[in-house]
Amino acid sequence: MRKLSDVTRGRLVYGGDYNPEQWPEAVWLEDVALMREAGVNLVTVGVFSWGRLEPSPGSFDFGWLDRVLDLLHENEIGVSLATPTASPPPWMSLRHPDTLMVTADGVRMSHGSRNHYCPSSPVYRQYARAIVTAMARRYAEHPALTLWHINNEYCEVCYCDGTAQHFRRWLRERYETLGALNEAWATAFWSQHYGEWAEILPPRAAPYLRNPTQVLDFKRFSSESLLQCLRAEREILHNTTPFVPVTSNFMGLFAPLDYWQAAAEQDFVSHDWYPDLTDPAAHVETAMSYDLMRGLAGRKPWFLMEQSASGSHGVRRPPGHLRTQSLQAIARGSDAVCFFQWRASRAGAEKFHSGMVPHRGPHSRVFREVAALGRDLAELSEVVGEHVPAQVAILMDWDNWWAVSGAHLPAEIDLLARLRDFYEPLWRLGIVVDFVRPRDGLTKYPVVIAPNLYLLTACDADRITSYVDDGGTFVMGFFSGVVDEHDHVRVGGCPALLADLMGLRIDEFLPQRDTLTCTSELLGEFTADFWADELTPSTAEVVAEVACGELAGTPVVLRNGFGDGTAWYVATRPEPAAMGTLLAHIAEQAGVTASPQPEGVEVVRRGDLLFVINHRPEPAKVVVDGARVDLLSGERVSGVTELPRYGVRVLR
Structure with a gap:
């Protein structure tokens, strides 16, 4: 049975999304040296690299990826190998424009961004299966392969004619007869009675309100369409690499994909989280998203796949906050702390997205905090696999x-x-x-x-x-x-x-x-x-x-x-x-014990450890029952203990 413990192997996972194809190979040697310095033990490779891996239909170029995986394995860094199917390459858009997503207003998306595909497209699905099969066969025995990362942040919704045909097939399976559909959709209202399946369309742009049951069913269908894509890739990977776990990254409280159903299709739950750093209470919504992931995981540990190292959208993450949010994830059930991305990009649409190695390089506050966090996580191996009790x-x-x-x-x-x-x-x-x-x-x-x-x-x-x-x-x-x-x-x-x-x-x-x-x-x-x-x-x-x-x-x-x-x-x-x-x-x-803390402070028990976290930019005092040891500092703590700004104690 494939599970998260096959990835953690008794220690917390630490790393991030690695995009070596954006850099000269000479930089790769510096990357792995810095990864070792920071305590990184897993990186995700291959997200959005379809165009490099398959530069023309059916012609694969894995040489550069071979060298990356070999280098990472030589430096004892595991690989979460991503299937690159979230963004098809330009040749697919040129040869098969019907694979491009269409909006509810009838606008067909063009190539040049990401996530531009129609998940119902048979052509897209055929090419996706081919690239996934080729990758699985090539790397099935590679010693660096630790985890498969399917696609990226499933979110696509399409309204094209191909989707309309797929929607009708889904409706026929759900309702079997037009009579049952007409009853369910209450089509007696506004003269919407359907006499043929071909008359049914997705809820595209309309003069006024759409039929609410039609809209609801289309959301159900769109979620199922994405799940079909996920299942197809998962089956290939499970069949080819039966002992390698499979996951796909969720995005917190996100509507288009039913995460309960998606969680059931994976070996464990992964999460990307970018809180609003301008919100002084962002840590509350962060906790809520972490608790949701734990729930989706069946109250078992989960995997923090992405977060920002230094901020996002022009908002700076204050010093110490990276550590606070990361350990909050561990406290609430994650067995991993990973980031997007390892090295900040020089070019492209996200060149000002944060990186564990920022544009300033390793001689920066951000990298010093990244390396310090790696040392902290190395002290917390006993929390791996432990549960978070909730009443x-x-x-x-x-x-x-x-x-x-x-x-x-x-x-x-x-x-x-x-x-x-x-x-x-x-x-x-x-x-x-x-x-x-x-x-x-x-x-x-x-x-x-x-x-x-x-x-x-x-x-x-x-x-x-x-x-x-x-x-x-x-x-x-x-x-x-x-x-x-x-x-x-x-x-x-x-x-x-x-x-x-x-x-x-x-x-x-x-x-x-x-x-x-x-x-x-x-x-x-x-x-x-x-x-x-x-x-x-x-x-x-x-x-x-x-x-x-x-x-x-x-x-x-x-x-x-x-x-x-x-x-x-x-x-x-x-x-x-x-x-x-x-x-x-x-x-x-009801017999549930509350334990209110000072403003901005949370105390969470996971296993035998007590996480005490100060989310405020000011110091806070917390009363600790009994004598305990802080695993991060080695100090003995009892009675009133002071937490510095964004301070964390992990008490045994």
Whole structure:
């Protein structure tokens, strides 16, 4: 069985994306010497190199790549060998223009950037299989080969005629008959009834709103089309190199590809992450993305494939921050810290993207920090393979994300913002979260939170109901339980299938433009905004309500006992302090221990180690229980310990 431990081999992986084809071979010798100095033990090679590897159709040139892999192996540096299929070479675009992506507006993309291919194109797929097969056969026995990296950041969506044909085939498999499709798509609305499969098109540009179920199904199809490309490459690699693990890099909270399905197609989960360095709370969204990766990995270790060494898009990463974000990834389950890229490019569209070796070269602050981080990681081998315990789960489902992102809803619902409404207070409480799907096992978690479940299937509603009936605590945000898997409204009042569980029914949605003043015995007086519901409690107890104005007396937080458990409904967006107080109360009642820290500080346990991380540019003081040893400094720590700006302690 192929797994991440076949790559880590008992130590943390450290390295980055290496593009030697951009440099004279004389530079390669300096590269490997600097890699050894920095403690690099794995580099990714071959991303976007299709044009060099296959300069004309069927004519392969592997000589330069042979020399690179030989050199890396001689210096005890493993290779994550990438299939170069994310950007086909110019000859394919010239000979086969139908392989080029077409936008929803009917514009065919041209060559000259990257990710310009149509994933449904049979010609693209044929050439992709050929280059992958050739690489797999050539390097199957190469001792440097440690890992296969498939494609790069799958994200392509195409609306061309070839895609339309593929979409129809997918729909025929899904619905079997036009009658079933017409029912699912509610084509009686706006005279959209289909009499032939050939009449169906992707949801291209239109005068007004598109059929929401057609749009939802096209998002499902587009994800599946990318997955078919991934599977095809994976099968070639697994068959040719059966003991070499395969992965493909995700991009955090990213909509076009269902990462739950994509994770199941790989040997382990990898992640590219570039936070907004202008956001002083970027570390919270970073933690959320890392927790999502751990969830996608089945609560097992994952692989940080890319991040920036010195900043991005003109924003400088402050001194020490590289170490902080990297060790935050280790704390939250990564067994690897890698960057894009090893050496900053001299030319090309990303010549001002960061590099572990910047334009200034090794005599730079950035490289000194890179080398220091390598020394830190070498001290943390005992964390490899260890798990991160979590007692709270957040439900995340791509079908729901695609549906709730549709047009013409009562208000524009930003699912990522709704996730952060709940996640950030939990982060500030020191409560670590697992991300799971509604269909996953929930019983191991005392608390399960659904910031939004606009689309909810009957099976998932049954699982949630059983979870609470058996003693679980469930927290649900507004605009949930509204539609079925076809994006059809469930009539009778929301949250429909969960109405008995939540102990209430909603008569009308009341999106808010103004701030609400609310009151609660539990939460005191607080403000809220964005949403309210006109609802009628049946068995639910009102915990907070609007205090004044036209909506005075309207419930905004409710609690309902159900079976042996409890269900909470949050019908608005409370101010952060009130949400923190509410979630702290819910956690305490469910037996989940909170451990709030000073502003900007997080404490995360992984295995037997305690990571204490200061994300602020000012020093912070943290209380440490018992006597511990900091593995990074060798100091003995107990009681109050001071963390410098962007400081990290890893305590045993």
